[in-house]
Amino acid sequence: GENVEQHPSTLSVQEGDSAVIKCTYSDSASNYFPWYKQELGKRPQLIIDIRSNVGEKKDQRIAVTLNKTAKHFSLHITETQPEDSAVYFCAASGGAGNMLTFGGGTRLMVKP
Amino acid sequence: GAGVSQSPRYKVAKRGQDVALRCDPISGHVSLFWYQQALGQGPEFLTYFQNEAQLDKSGLPSDRFFAERPEGSVSTLKIQRTQQEDSAVYLCASSLNSGANVLTFGAGSRLTVL
Numbered sequence: 001g002e003n004v005e006q007h008p009s010t011l012s013v014q015e016g017d018s019a020v021i022k023c024t025y026s027d028s029a030s031n032y033f034p035w036y037k038q039e040l041g042k043r044p045q046l047i048i049d050i051r052s053n054v055g056e057k058k059d060q061r062i063a064v065t066l067n068k069t070a071k072h073f074s075l076h077i078t079e080t081q082p083e084d085s086a087v088y089f090c091a092a093s094g095g096a097g098n099m100l101t102f103g104g105g106t107r108l109m110v111k112p
Numbered sequence: 113g114a115g116v117s118q119s120p121r122y123k124v125a126k127r128g129q130d131v132a133l134r135c136d137p138i139s140g141h142v143s144l145f146w147y148q149q150a151l152g153q154g155p156e157f158l159t160y161f162q163n164e165a166q167l168d169k170s171g172l173p174s175d176r177f178f179a180e181r182p183e184g185s186v187s188t189l190k191i192q193r194t195q196q197e198d199s200a201v202y203l204c205a206s207s208l209n210s211g212a213n214v215l216t217f218g219a220g221s222r223l224t225v226l
Contacts, residue, residue: 006154032213043116043203043217044155089154093213098168099145100215102154 002027004092006103013080014111021106023090024072031094033066033073038105039086048075052094080110114138116218118204124224125194133189133221137206144187145215146179147203155203161187162210194225 003026013019025033034049050057050064050073057064061080066073077084087107091100117136125131137144143162147155148171157171163184172179176194181187191198201222205215 034214036217043219045217046214049214098143098160098162098210099157099171101157102147104154105152 002030002092002101004090004101004103006090006106008106009104010107010109012109012111015080015082017080019075019077019080019084019108019110021075021088021090021108022072023074023092023103024070025092025101026071027092028068028071029094030092032092032100033064034091034100035062035064035075036089036091036102037086038089044089047088077108080108082110082112084108085110116204116206116216118202118218118221120221121219122222122224124226126226127194127196129194129225130190130192131194131223133191133202133204133223135187135189135204135206135218137185137187137204138208138216139185141206141208141216142210143207143213144181145205145207146187146189147205148173149201149203149220151200158189158202191223194223196225199223199225 006023031052036044037047038044063076087105090103093100146158149155159179160168161181176192178190201220203220205217
């Protein structure tokens with residue numbers, strides 16, 4: 001089945017700096033790659049997603065890039081703000097099975 | 113409904129007790145998923161329904177876990193003879209179409225087994 005690796009597990013940045021979180025996946029048939037933000041005690045919320053027919057997608061301060069050849073994708077957050085502090089999960093689906101397979105998460109801390 | 117609703121939000125069970133967790137997906141959503149999230153980890157897939165059909169239950173950790181969605185809407189995850197290692201947040205998610213596309217998650221049911 002699919003295996004998604006995510007790093008770093010924790011990331012601390014100064015407010016206003018950029019943050020980058022990277023994920024790799026194993027199933028070359030995967031074609032959908034969402035990113036979820038989860039605040040403490042809350043539900044995971046979709047913040048951006050990308051499909052395999054594009055290499056990059058941007059939404060205001062958030063962007064995602066996908067390299068299908070290398071089987072990795074990344075989340076980029078620019079001009080970070082304290083409210084960006086949360087755990088971020090990458091995921092992949094579309095290969096064997098119908099489920100989303102999640103990475104282990106990255107705890108992002110934005111220091112004011 | 114406006115979102116995915118789960119109940120109870122918190123459940124404390126003594127080891128050996130049976131528990132039932134309920135999920136109300138967004139109305140009209142075809143796909144429903146159950147995930148288990150241990151503290152500090154990513155959600156782990158348990159099972160998937162397309163309407164009332166359980167198409168994938170490969171993630172259920174043992175035969176003590178059972179899920180159903182008899183009318184293709186509300187789903188129940190049942191855990192029999194709970195063990196301490198079952199302590200986790202159980203997340204339900206639904207999506208409009210078949211397969212894992214844009215998933216909307218519920219707030220989860222936090223199960224603590226003493």
